[in-house]
Amino acid sequence: MIEAILSIPMAFALGSIGFAARSAPDGRHTRVQLLHLVCGSILSMIGIMVMALTAWSTHEDQHYDDFGSALTTLAALMGGALFLFGLGPLTSWLLGILGRRAVHLPLPMRLAAHDVADNRARTAPAVAATMVATALAIAVMIIAVATTAQNRAEYYPQVRSGALLVQWFSAEEAAAVRAAIQQELPGVPITQVDRQRENGHFGLDIENVEFPDLESVAPAGIIGDHALLRYLTGDPSTPYDENTAVVVTADDVEVDKVTIHYDFDFARNDESLLTKSIPVIVVKPADPHMEELFLPAKIMRDLGYHLEPDKMIIDPSIHRTSMIEQERLDRRLGDTATTYIERGFQASTGWWVFVVAAVVVALGSALAATGQVGDSRSRRVLLRVGGDSTAPLRSLAACRAGLSAACGTAMGAAAGCTIGLLLVWPMTASVEWDPMPRVAFDTPWSLIAALVVGLPVLAAVIAGLASPGTTARVVPADETRVSR
Structure with a gap:
């Protein structure tokens, strides 16, 4: 046409x-x-x-x-x-x-x-x-x-430069995807990004901090464990607390808490949303583009959410995936998931x-x-x-x-x-x-x-x-x- x-x-x-x-x-x-x-x-x-x-x-x-x-x-x-x-x-x-x-x-x-x-x-x-x-x-x-x-x-880069991103797989296929990555990259740690299984209202309110995704339809923040925080900062010594959120930004901001507004029912209006305040610390990212609000998985589970794998990342600080390795992984995954290596603007x-x-x-x-x-x-x-x-x-x-x-x-x-x-x-x-x-x-x-x-x-x-x-x-x- x-x-x-x-x-x-x-x-x-x-x-x-x-x-x-x-x-x-x-x-x-x-x-x-x-x-x-x-x-x-x-x-x-x-x-x-x-x-x-x-x-x-x-x-x-x-x-x-x-x-x-x-x-x-x-x-x-x-x-x-x-x-x-x-x-x-x-x-x-x-x-x-x-x-x-x-x-x-x-x-x-x-x-x-x-x-x-x-x-x-x-x-x-x-x-x-x-x-x-x-x-x-x-x-x-x-x-x-x-x-x-x-x-x-x-x-705008999806992940850090040199990182391998595996995404667009269902929750039922997550175990098979992880196994395929482990077979092609034996011994390489896999960083997992989680998502909420439940639909409903979920918003974040942070003073002095603006992230493009916080007011969007997509779930706000990025959910994971210590490995995900280490990937975002590029520093293994970054303080990690299961009950503390982390603002990862290159800007000099001062913030001590984040207020979560949530509800599992879309029919509720904004005035009836549940709220919870979480302590926050501010750290520098490994890449200036990687500005995120990191939420430990335990905080989300404590709110009543069930989590499931959303993305899997190979931290470039640990292993830089080659084109040959990506091609082998693509053949093994087939149509189950897609892979992407961040190489900057091409x-x-x-x-x-x-x-x-x-x-x-x-x-x-x-x-x-x-x-x-x-x-x-x-x-x-x-x-x-x-x-x-x-x-x-x-x-x-x-x-x-x-x-x-x-x-x-x-x-x-x-x-x-x-x-x-x-x-x-x-x-x-x-x-x-x-x-x-x-x-x-x-x-x-x-x-x-x-x-x-x-x-x-x-x-x-x-x-x-x-x-x-x-x-x-x-x-x-x-x-x-x-x-x-």
Whole structure:
């Protein structure tokens, strides 16, 4: 379904190639029809307006509805595709300008510009393909860098760095899960996190301390034994008392008690909840992100709760689980539970595959734009100038490829930067109820510059090396009669 939806803007973007072919005139001196240029300009302006509108509508750091955000993103993509579609006739116009204004260029460059402009019905679609591929590559680079920076800022580790987390198993499967861990990691202690079996009201009231989970639907605090507290603090000497709660936080806070509000009946109102005050101490966490309220299991049992295993953790201070060990444990557990090793934020690199593929397409299109255009006139001129040497012909091929690539990448870079910088707003809009403000990101200008400069140079080198190594010398007509 998603692929079908995304294929719509992609089809519009690729339509720029057909629009360029349709608007291409027959010869160098024939101008592009004004109707094509006007229509293309209007479509491109509409596309820019759509992208600008979606960027403005998502510029605030607030919660955006999932469905509305998806529609806004799709509208932004359609605007970008429409912008590229309207640029099709501009490629034909630019090639014509290049052919007519190449008078003062060196001979190989002048002949190359004439060759490319003389057959725009063939060259314009290929240059448009280079433009579209370059624009998509640059837009994806900008958006990927922006979303990576935002995702890194929003990332919150589940457990301590290097810890193995085993979760999403039922209470009946807990014993089998523990046995599987012990078989794969013999002799390694397992830290267990418990949960209440009973449903009902459960809340915590602590002065001067705020934890994100305390007012949520999920059970407040983290329940366990001495091993869990040692895992949270990373210090085996942390004081442990079965009747004392522990605030694990990097902040300097002063608190001496926590008030527990609870009831086993959801129908009770807040005024009839049972309350109990528990003494509290404050300790530092092993990881600044691991801020928790630790509740000893005995306190929960004394309140009348029955506990059952919720998660199992391998403390990285005792054993750092390797990838091979995790894979073996996954095979043993099957669908019983899931495993996760905390390695910090891992940036996605899949977008590089698309960028590389787009660059290859742009390069291939630039080379296809040259072909054997203008063989008769240009080759004869260069052979008369260069004699039997093939260097002028190689120079002509290199210049044709370089000019075609330069036209496509220049237009593609301008379009890609426009699309990318406008689409980062809807692409980084948050669907969370408590959104994090957008963070600054570094636009990859160096990569963009390398692509814009390097692609024409690479196309010229490839075309120059791939041109025919030998060619027939142009023979005057009188010499031909004598030889006969």
